[in-house]
Amino acid sequence: xxxxxxxxxxxDLYALRQIGAFKTGVSRPTYxxxxxESRHWLVDRMAEVGLxxxxxxxxxxxxxxxxxxxxxxxxxHIESQIEAGWxxxxxxxxxxxxxxxxxxxxxxxxxxxEESHFEGGYIGSRSIVGDLSEAQMDASRSRDRQQTLRxxxxxxxxAGRERxxxxxxxxRGFFEMHIEQGSQLEKDALKIGVVSGIVGIWAWSxxxxxxxxxxxxxxxxxxxxxxxxxxxxxxxxxxxFPKVCGPRSTWTTCNVTFEPGAPVGIIPGRAEIRLEFRDQxxxxxxxxxxxxxxxxxxxxxxxxxxxxxQSVNKSMPVICDSExxxxxxxxxxxxxxxxxxxxxxxxxxxxxxxxxxxxxxxLFVPSIGGVSHHWTEDTSDEDLALGIQVLASAVETYLAxx
Amino acid sequence: xxxxxxxxxxxDLYALRQIGAFKTGVSRPTYxxxxxESRHWLVDRMAEVGLxxxxxxxxxxxxxxxxxxxxxxxxxHIESQIEAGWxxxxxxxxxxxxxxxxxxxxxxxxxxxEESHFEGGYIGSRSIVGDLSEAQMDASRSRDRQQTLRxxxxxxxxAGRERxxxxxxxxRGFFEMHIEQGSQLEKDALKIGVVSGIVGIWAWSxxxxxxxxxxxxxxxxxxxxxxxxxxxxxxxxxxxFPKVCGPRSTWTTCNVTFEPGAPVGIIPGRAEIRLEFRDQxxxxxxxxxxxxxxxxxxxxxxxxxxxxxQSVNKSMPVICDSExxxxxxxxxxxxxxxxxxxxxxxxxxxxxxxxxxxxxxxLFVPSIGGVSHHWTEDTSDEDLALGIQVLASAVETYLAxx
Numbered sequence: 001x002x003x004x005x006x007x008x009x010x011x012d013l014y015a016l017r018q019i020g021a022f023k024t025g026v027s028r029p030t031y032x033x034x035x036x037e038s039r040h041w042l043v044d045r046m047a048e049v050g051l052x053x054x055x056x057x058x059x060x061x062x063x064x065x066x067x068x069x070x071x072x073x074x075x076x077h078i079e080s081q082i083e084a085g086w087x088x089x090x091x092x093x094x095x096x097x098x099x100x101x102x103x104x105x106x107x108x109x110x111x112x113x114e115e116s117h118f119e120g121g122y123i124g125s126r127s128i129v130g131d132l133s134e135a136q137m138d139a140s141r142s143r144d145r146q147q148t149l150r151x152x153x154x155x156x157x158x159a160g161r162e163r164x165x166x167x168x169x170x171x172r173g174f175f176e177m178h179i180e181q182g183s184q185l186e187k188d189a190l191k192i193g194v195v196s197g198i199v200g201i202w203a204w205s206x207x208x209x210x211x212x213x214x215x216x217x218x219x220x221x222x223x224x225x226x227x228x229x230x231x232x233x234x235x236x237x238x239x240x241f242p243k244v245c246g247p248r249s250t251w252t253t254c255n256v257t258f259e260p261g262a263p264v265g266i267i268p269g270r271a272e273i274r275l276e277f278r279d280q281x282x283x284x285x286x287x288x289x290x291x292x293x294x295x296x297x298x299x300x301x302x303x304x305x306x307x308x309x310q311s312v313n314k315s316m317p318v319i320c321d322s323e324x325x326x327x328x329x330x331x332x333x334x335x336x337x338x339x340x341x342x343x344x345x346x347x348x349x350x351x352x353x354x355x356x357x358x359x360x361x362x363l364f365v366p367s368i369g370g371v372s373h374h375w376t377e378d379t380s381d382e383d384l385a386l387g388i389q390v391l392a393s394a395v396e397t398y399l400a401x402x
Numbered sequence: 403x404x405x406x407x408x409x410x411x412x413x414d415l416y417a418l419r420q421i422g423a424f425k426t427g428v429s430r431p432t433y434x435x436x437x438x439e440s441r442h443w444l445v446d447r448m449a450e451v452g453l454x455x456x457x458x459x460x461x462x463x464x465x466x467x468x469x470x471x472x473x474x475x476x477x478x479h480i481e482s483q484i485e486a487g488w489x490x491x492x493x494x495x496x497x498x499x500x501x502x503x504x505x506x507x508x509x510x511x512x513x514x515x516e517e518s519h520f521e522g523g524y525i526g527s528r529s530i531v532g533d534l535s536e537a538q539m540d541a542s543r544s545r546d547r548q549q550t551l552r553x554x555x556x557x558x559x560x561a562g563r564e565r566x567x568x569x570x571x572x573x574r575g576f577f578e579m580h581i582e583q584g585s586q587l588e589k590d591a592l593k594i595g596v597v598s599g600i601v602g603i604w605a606w607s608x609x610x611x612x613x614x615x616x617x618x619x620x621x622x623x624x625x626x627x628x629x630x631x632x633x634x635x636x637x638x639x640x641x642x643f644p645k646v647c648g649p650r651s652t653w654t655t656c657n658v659t660f661e662p663g664a665p666v667g668i669i670p671g672r673a674e675i676r677l678e679f680r681d682q683x684x685x686x687x688x689x690x691x692x693x694x695x696x697x698x699x700x701x702x703x704x705x706x707x708x709x710x711x712q713s714v715n716k717s718m719p720v721i722c723d724s725e726x727x728x729x730x731x732x733x734x735x736x737x738x739x740x741x742x743x744x745x746x747x748x749x750x751x752x753x754x755x756x757x758x759x760x761x762x763x764x765l766f767v768p769s770i771g772g773v774s775h776h777w778t779e780d781t782s783d784e785d786l787a788l789g790i791q792v793l794a795s796a797v798e799t800y801l802a803x804x
Contacts, residue, residue: 182619199618203666214774215654216601216680216748217584220647222772227655228640235637238630252617253629254664261657263676264605264715266775268656274665278618313666346618347667370624372616373668 002102002396006385009098012045013384016078016094017086025375026086030079030113031059031156038078042093042110049100051108057161058127058137059112059153063096067105070399073166073174073358074099074106076350077114077124085377087179089114091365091384095177098388104395107171111350118142118149121313125353127163166357172399173324173359176351177391179379183370184343191386192340193364194328198352199250199278199344200285200317206233206296210305212260212269227258227268229305234273236295241277244291246284248344251277280317280344318352321359324398328363331393335386347372363391404504404798408787411500414447415786418480418496419488427777428488432481432515433461433558440480444495444512451502453510459563460529460539461514461555465498469507472801475568475576475760476501476508478752479516479526487779489581491516493767493786497579500790506797509573513752520544520551527755529565568759574801575726575761578753579793581781585772586745593788594742595766596730600754601652601680601746602687602719608635608698612707614662614671629660629670631707636675638697643679646693648686650746653679682719682746720754723761726800730765733795737788749774765793 019041020026020034028035042061046053051063061078065071076092089110096108112124119140126132140149153159180186185193210226234253241251253275258268277288296309325342332340343364351360365387368378421443422428422436430437444463448455453465463480467473478494491512498510514526521542528534542551555561582588587595612628636655643653655677660670679690698711727744734742745766753762767789770780 180619181616182621183624184621201618201666213772214583214749215656215678216603216652216750217582217769217772217774218652218748219584219586219650220652222585225654227658231633231636231655231658232640234633235640238633238637248621250618250620250622252627252669253633253660254617254666254668254670255660256629256633256658257663258655258657261659264603264656264678266656267654276617276666346620347616348618367619370615370619372619374614 002104002392004098004102004388004392006388008101009094009388010381010384012094012097013090016041016090022083023375024086025084025377026080027083028080029082030115030117031152035079036156039110042078045097046108049097051100055158057158057163058124058132059156059158060124060128060164061110062164063108065100065105065107069105069170070172071105071107071170072395072399073109073171075109075111076176076178078110079113079115081115081373083375084373085375087379088372088377091179092177095388095391099392099395102392104392105399106395114350116143118152122350122353125350128166129353129356130165131353131356168357171358173321173361174351174354175391175395176349176360176362177387178349178362178364179372179377180364180367181347181372182367185364185366186368186370188341190339190341191336191366191383192332192390193343194325194332194340195320195345195362195364196325196342197280197320197344198318198349199280199346200282201276201278201313201315201348202285202289203276203313204292205310205312206273206275206307208271208305208307210269213267215265215267218267223267224304225267226271226305229299229303229307230256230271230273232303233295233299233307236298237292240291240295241288244287246279246281249277249279249284249288250346251275251288278346282317285317315348315352318355318360320361324359324361327394327398328361328390330397331390334393335390363387404506404794406500406504406790406794408790410503411496411790412783412786414496414499415492418443418492424485425777427486427779428482429485430482431484432517432519433554437481438558441512444480447499448510451499453502457560459560459565460526460534461558461560462526462530462566463512464566465510467502467507467509471507472574473507473509473572474797474801475511475573477511477513478578478580480512481515481517483517483775485777486775487777489781490774490779493581494579497790497793501794501797504794506794507801508797516752518545520554524752524755527752530568531755531758532567533755533758570759573760575723575763576753576756577726577793577797578751578762578764579789580751580764580766581774581779582766582769583749583774584769587766587768588770588772592741592743593738593768593785594734594792595745596727596734596742597722597747597764597766598727598744599682599722599746600720600751601682601748602684603678603680603715603717603750604687604691605678605715606694607712607714608675608677608709610635610673610707610709612671615669617667617669620669625669626706627669628673628707631701631705631709632658632673632675634705635697635701635709638700639694642693642697643690646689648681648683651679651681651686651690652748653677653690680748684719687719717750717754720757720762722763726761726763729796729800730763730792732799733792736795737792765789
């Protein structure tokens, strides 16, 4: 059985943690100086473990093995949210290095901007599967609207470079190791999650238009209060979603804004709701969409305001490959006994994009307290070491076709 | 019976409309160049109608009559919201000029900053009744936090001037003419509103604290969603307020904010609600307060979040003086036949502050379309002319003690 150098794996993770360090986490927004330093660091590490590494025109760091096939692709992303944890993304990339060091036939990739600092999102993994056009790149700006993607790439020294696409014939599949970003494993004292699939995320905007008016001069019977209609609509969703959801569905009203949003004295003339729901089942997603549309329609029947539902994003659910799941489950059983489970991923990941070209799978390790996207995010060294052992064994099994 | 020079009254209003003109309205924020130009213009107009006018240390423009008593105080404010209508405030000040011109024994005052461009609010009418300390002035900043009140006064050339206080013994009462800022009069084709009282405005902040989490990784059963608790709390208020309110109560959720308020992916960890309710009856206000407190308490019993209710402002309702109401009603009957009504004021006015020292009353004229605090605010010349006739007759009757 393949042996992983656990200490070298942890040493790499701790070295990467120093680049863009923020408190106990990191701050490496895509194409920032810290992010680019980490990408060049990664190219150097790839050379050490026998991979031919380079950075392409979207910032993807791609390292190719010279070993004979069959080959697995392993990776994740290396940039972070602005004040984020040290493991999210970085773990799956450094895991690839550890597997290459152990002698497994793996290519390793760090995809650019999984964290969506730039409009469009997942631009690295989309680029590598041929799902990012030059025109989309021309149009993309940073989330804070301060910089175009083209300017950011130029500042990072990446302008004019070719963009690599993966050759599906080269790989048997894609493995992504990741922190759970939830507390399901911790709550049940489990060490490994073998991911069954990645949820579809359907995000929506609901704009409610009414009439801005004086909060004292306008009687209750006359009002066209956009804020009140938004509240009633959200209360209706709170009633109806539990009746149509699946056992692991999530739904979240992430933001509500009232205009003008004065602290006192003015009836809101406009409200905007940003909400999302997630599930692994298309049937459940479609039921929830129908329920949402019905609630908006009912709002327009009852209220003196006009609510408009708009789809912001509809990412499709991805089912992980059954043979890869079996290899991960077998390895988990071997290394972790009963301390593992099958589970869906409630978050989106690069694997979702790669699934357009390759069979994919994911392995989760516990997040302490379930924290993610925050600098306090953490996982114990023991759990990280167990995770990399499970991943290596699974990749070995899978590539051997056993 | 007293005769008003209606044309001179309208000429004054139209002349004032030119100062800080914005589209068909005006923009005269307190202590701006346009506002100060209007105050100096007013001092000149006061001289023309036999009043000794001056500007004091808070910007109040005060004009004293030399006629023998009994004397009425007449006025309102002259500054405006940033892009506002031409009549709000200005009408009540120019009405005072018209009454002085007609030979009535009136002092006229334009109170500074009824529109609350500076923290604290109503600083002019509060100053004149002795309810604004030097320490409060030291602490006050502009609503946009860009300027201290002291700096604004210095820039306007008012630093170091004494602040005038009214001598209650000098006056029989205070009259304020104002646009309705609602559509009750227009809806019933009425021309005059005799104000029975000014509502109390009780404004609140409710902060809901939960736990910010990943919207995919955190199951519905685990969440402590501050946004959802805020929605449920507001939906509960929408159920309970109609059961405890009075016939003319209003309640408004003016703003809701979620933190971090991401468009997607993050469960809100904190929400803040800004709401207010208004009524003329203390009993109703107290019932609504009790209902609000109970809903917050019930939220804390049911939810996994912590809601905290805080009072932001509690202005007390003011009942207009019955003898002044009778004089206004008699004059309305005389000039407008049946086209008038008694009605409460849903908005706050300087009269509310002056009520601490003097009997007060107000007269409303229709707002076209109910619009106020917007540059399209308007009232027909005919309605303005009728209103000033009613006011003049009422003041004459009241001062004569008939």
